[in-house]
Amino acid sequence: MKELKAKVYQTAIDQLKQKEKLLAEERKNIIESILEEEKNSAGDKYETSREMITQDLNSIEKQINQCKFDLEEIYRLNTIKETPPTVQEGALVKLGNDWFLLAVSIGQIAVDGSKVFLLSKNSPLGELLVGKKKKDQVNFRGKMQMIEELF
Template sequence: MPFSKIELHQELVGQISEKLKLISDSIRQLKDSSAEDTKSSAGDKYETGREMIRQEMDKAEKMSLEYKSQLEVLSSLRPDESTELIQRGSLVVTDRMPLYISVGFGKVNISGQEVFVISSQAPLARLMMGKTAGKVISLNGITYHIKAVQ
């Protein structure tokens, strides 16, 4: 594997932190926009614009909480430790793809390789929990051969 679990973990923390920063900037801009809208508008146009801004702020704040929660989970993991049994924090290499069982994030590209970052609550992760290298599992008719666990 062209990267270590520690590098993958750091890359993931970096990407989530960057998304959190962008969301925080967006929330700040929406608050500024809302304040300006209050000063300059009147009537129905004002109410519609304010409601749209409020909805965008709610969405952004929800995403902000999700990213903070993901960072909290990641901070509880020990990427420098390897185990034989698959658990939360494991990097699992299968014949189909590498998986990092931590938070539901999706694909991360590191050192030219795609790694799927999935929550420990994902169906595939739940099937893998407690398994070791050499085991085979099946989900929705797809078979996964576990080659290595870090």
């Protein structure tokens, strides 16, 4: 199962790198749009258009920064190699039939045909799981579910 955990981390890293690449390309396109708008300036219409483009650029910059932060966090957590005695940040947990990695909230990824949900330790489910041991139960989705595996 340690190889599953390694694959989960690698898949998350690959997805974050791809997202970062796409966001960088989008940022480049927005900057080109800004430069093109400057050539075709026409009063109030120009100012409105430029403001909208600037807001788009700011949004992309925030997403890029979050992506970089998430990537750094995944790299940091991937250095933890021992199986923890209790659920903590960096742990891969099987709760019922679902797999969860307590890392960063980037959603669901597919690894070897299995769905794995990456969530923060500060998420509602993350807070329920932290400190629990294998075979402990938590109330998730309205029913008690057992922690089947912990890596």
